[in-house]
Amino acid sequence: xxxLHGTVSVGNFLRRFSLEVGNETVxxxxxxxxxxxxxxxxxxxxxxLGEGELHVNGVVVDAPAKHQFVQPELRNIGxxxxxxxxxPFMTALDNAAFPLVxxxxxxxxxxxxxxxxxxxxxxxxxxxxxxxxxxxxxxQRVAIVRALVGAPQAVLLDEPLSAIxxxxxxxxxxxxxxxxxxxxxxxxxxxxDRADLDHLCTRIENYTR
Amino acid sequence: xxxxxxxxxxxxxxxxxxxxxFLALPIVGLLKRVAWSTLWTQLTDxxxxxxxxxxxxxxxxxxxxxLVLGLPLAxxxxxxxxxGRRFVRALVLLPMVLPPVVxxxxxxxxxxxxxxxxxxxLDSLFGVQLTYSLSGVIxxxxxxxxxxxxxxxxxxxxxxxxKYEEAAAVMGAKDLTRFMRVTLPLLKPSLxxxxxxxxxxxxxxxxxxxxxAGNIQSRTxxxxxxxxxxxxxxxxxxxxxxxxxxxxxxxxxxxxxxxxIGGASQ
Amino acid sequence: MWSRTEGVYSLTVTILAKARALIxxxxxxxxxxxxxxxxxxxxxxxxxxxxxxxxxxxNAYVEIGRQFEKANPSIKVRFNFASSASLVSQIxxxxxxxxxxxxxxxxxxxxxxxxxxxxxxxxxxxxxxQLIVKPSNPLGISSVADLAKASIVSLCAKTVPCGVYATxxxxxxxxxxxxxxxxxxxxxxxxxxxxxxxxxxxAIVYATDALSAxxxxxxxxxxxxxxxxxxxxxxxxxxxxxxxQAEAFVQYxxxxxxxxxxxxxxxxxx
Numbered sequence: 001x002x003x004l005h006g007t008v009s010v011g012n013f014l015r016r017f018s019l020e021v022g023n024e025t026v027x028x029x030x031x032x033x034x035x036x037x038x039x040x041x042x043x044x045x046x047x048x049l050g051e052g053e054l055h056v057n058g059v060v061v062d063a064p065a066k067h068q069f070v071q072p073e074l075r076n077i078g079x080x081x082x083x084x085x086x087x088p089f090m091t092a093l094d095n096a097a098f099p100l101v102x103x104x105x106x107x108x109x110x111x112x113x114x115x116x117x118x119x120x121x122x123x124x125x126x127x128x129x130x131x132x133x134x135x136x137x138x139x140q141r142v143a144i145v146r147a148l149v150g151a152p153q154a155v156l157l158d159e160p161l162s163a164i165x166x167x168x169x170x171x172x173x174x175x176x177x178x179x180x181x182x183x184x185x186x187x188x189x190x191x192x193d194r195a196d197l198d199h200l201c202t203r204i205e206n207y208t209r
Numbered sequence: 210x211x212x213x214x215x216x217x218x219x220x221x222x223x224x225x226x227x228x229x230x231f232l233a234l235p236i237v238g239l240l241k242r243v244a245w246s247t248l249w250t251q252l253t254d255x256x257x258x259x260x261x262x263x264x265x266x267x268x269x270x271x272x273x274x275x276l277v278l279g280l281p282l283a284x285x286x287x288x289x290x291x292x293g294r295r296f297v298r299a300l301v302l303l304p305m306v307l308p309p310v311v312x313x314x315x316x317x318x319x320x321x322x323x324x325x326x327x328x329x330x331l332d333s334l335f336g337v338q339l340t341y342s343l344s345g346v347i348x349x350x351x352x353x354x355x356x357x358x359x360x361x362x363x364x365x366x367x368x369x370x371x372k373y374e375e376a377a378a379v380m381g382a383k384d385l386t387r388f389m390r391v392t393l394p395l396l397k398p399s400l401x402x403x404x405x406x407x408x409x410x411x412x413x414x415x416x417x418x419x420x421x422a423g424n425i426q427s428r429t430x431x432x433x434x435x436x437x438x439x440x441x442x443x444x445x446x447x448x449x450x451x452x453x454x455x456x457x458x459x460x461x462x463x464x465x466x467x468x469x470i471g472g473a474s475q
Numbered sequence: 476m477w478s479r480t481e482g483v484y485s486l487t488v489t490i491l492a493k494a495r496a497l498i499x500x501x502x503x504x505x506x507x508x509x510x511x512x513x514x515x516x517x518x519x520x521x522x523x524x525x526x527x528x529x530x531x532x533x534n535a536y537v538e539i540g541r542q543f544e545k546a547n548p549s550i551k552v553r554f555n556f557a558s559s560a561s562l563v564s565q566i567x568x569x570x571x572x573x574x575x576x577x578x579x580x581x582x583x584x585x586x587x588x589x590x591x592x593x594x595x596x597x598x599x600x601x602x603x604x605q606l607i608v609k610p611s612n613p614l615g616i617s618s619v620a621d622l623a624k625a626s627i628v629s630l631c632a633k634t635v636p637c638g639v640y641a642t643x644x645x646x647x648x649x650x651x652x653x654x655x656x657x658x659x660x661x662x663x664x665x666x667x668x669x670x671x672x673x674x675x676x677x678a679i680v681y682a683t684d685a686l687s688a689x690x691x692x693x694x695x696x697x698x699x700x701x702x703x704x705x706x707x708x709x710x711x712x713x714x715x716x717x718x719x720q721a722e723a724f725v726q727y728x729x730x731x732x733x734x735x736x737x738x739x740x741x742x743x744x745x
Contacts, residue, residue, distance in 0.1 A: 073379070073380075073383050081376060087377070102381035102382050322674040420668075423629075423658030425658045437661065440564065441558075441561055441635070
């Protein structure tokens with residue numbers, strides 16, 4: 001459950017957003033620069049709201065008027081970043097396992113779990129390679145695994161299929177769909193590709209200027 | 210790398226050649242003055258051995274102390290907005306600009322037993338005397354080496370992309386964990402370069418050390434002090450020790466060569 | 476255009492490659508040529524002489540220099556103060572000096588042997604050693620024999636004159652101080668400073684230095700029987716380009732005027 005009603009910093013401006021996500025996947029569609037990424041960053045806790053309130057699964061995580069703010073590290077949200085943001089000094093596997101290790105899991109167990117999911121996403125063969133050596137498609141798959149592996153309580157995906165080639169697109173879409181269904185959480189997908197949104201989301205929000 | 214940027218003009222090559230000669234000639238000159246036949250005897254002389262031991266121990270301790278003091282400073286300078294920032298930055302740079310002897314006099318003013326601001330207190334309450342002690346050597350060396358480390362770390366902190374720390378935060382990494390697991394690895398090239406510079410500066414410190422910690426053989430006489438003291442009484446020993454210092458520095462620089470240049474070469 | 480500059484560059488490269496010595500000599504050449512030219516422009520025909528003197532002579536010689544310049548308006552004196560031993564090395568390495576004044580005569584023996592001076596030095600003053608402690612004298616040191624009580628004693632380096640004299644004094648008292656309690660100053664001034672501004676408990680320095688430190692130290696005199704008589708010598712250095720002016724300075728130091736200044740600063744007559 002994600003409930004955001006308030007103003008989000010988009011560049012130098014504040015833009016008013018209203019977003020209600022239940023146990024479903026909502027797509028966010030709109031032109032460049034209207035604040036789709038800023039919206040996701042605000043839900044994740046990387047930017048505070050200007051005013052208004054943000055609730056995640058019934059908990060108030062951001063309410064400037066009440067001086068309430070929950071740090072991103074405590075929100076247990078899985079996120080796929082637009083440029084993947086994999087840690088360049090770690091291997092693909094360690095990157096994928098990172099959220100699990102952060103939530104207290106033993107490293108070996110975490111690596112095993114991440115390995116299994118990486119296998120599903122057909123990217124396990126580059127597990128021991130350093131992140132910068134991966135191709136765009138490979139690193140995006142690892143980023144997706146990293147977002148989903150920790151059983152987060154909400155999932156945010158920013159252009160999650162932009163680097164995936166046409167052939168594999170449908171397969172990866174289905175995998176994401178499967179995992180989101182299994183997790184039974186709110187998810188928000190930002191994408192330029194209407195086909196991706198149609199396949200992944202139950203509802204699409206169109207944001208215009 | 211295309212044709213234009215990889216072609217080096219003649220005058221640039223010439224300038225580089227002159228630079229190399231300028232640096233290499235003194236080293237060659239020093240090597241020429243070393244009496245190779247008595248080198249081992251000179252180096253194993255008690256005073257020389259002790260000077261080396263003191264220098265290596267003190268410079269490493271000073272570098273670590275500079276790290277402990279400098280990292281928080283660098284962080285605040287790089288990432289915090291606070292009043293008096295310019296003042297703090299000037300303060301950090303001061304030991305670098307100050308003539309070392311003046312630095313030593315200033316240290317006396319702070320930690321000297323007789324008239325120092327803090328030194329008198331330390332002596333009367335804890336019986337601790339920092340002057341004329343190995344701790345004094347470490348303090349003097351830390352004082353001059355700290356700016357180098359802070360500058361390198363601040364530069365590094367400013368240059369790393371915050372997106373990785375943000376991703377780490379979203380993945381659940383709390384402040385200290387985030388710093389240790391993500392920021393530090395990203396900071397590695399600047400950290401290594403900064404530590405190298407700080408260590409080299411600490412190792413070579415003379416003016417502040419001799420003023421604050423004195424010149425006590427086998428106790429506070431560092432290698433540079435020993436070389437200076439031996440210059441009249443035992444020139445052969447001075448050249449021998451100088452040669453060894455050069456060899457140690459070259460050795461460390463070569464050993465850390467790849468990391469010194471940084472990940473860019475990868 | 477490019478080929479012409481190419482030619483110039485390659486010519487320069489060839490010259491540089493073949494004349495490494497030129498690069499070494501060039502900065503030295505430039506500095507020695509540049510300085511007199513500048514000095515010459517300021518005032519017509521002023522001759523500058525360099526006087527290298529022992530550190531303990533600093534205060535007295537600066538005053539003598541001032542008086543000498545007043546009496547000889549066409550001569551300017553430039554001083555170089557360091558330990559006598561260090562100055563001997565400098566002179567032997569070719570440092571340009573016109574006059575040398577040392578805190579002992581052994582320094583001159585060395586220079587006579589290496590040919591840097593040709594005449595025997597003139598003794599122009601004598602000095603003795605004194606024991607100095609902090610004004611409050613917290614350790615209650617009353618003589619050299621008490622130095623075992625001190626935690627840090629400041630002495631000159633063993634091979635400079637004031638260090639040699641200190642060693643003699645200590646041996647006359649039969650006192651042995653462990654090296655780990657001795658901080659060695661590179662010259663007399665540094666040795667004094669360790670007590671006057673630093674944390675050293677005591678030092679054996681020249682009587683003249685003890686005098687100049689005034690209130691910042693407390694002086695304990697060393698009786699004549701155990702003391703040393705330091706003989707200060709002065710002479711013109713061989714190769715001086717201004718030997719006439721250099722000789723004039725030497726004469727001034729030996730003259731009643733110069734001797735008066737030395738006496739004011741605590742030196743004894745030769």
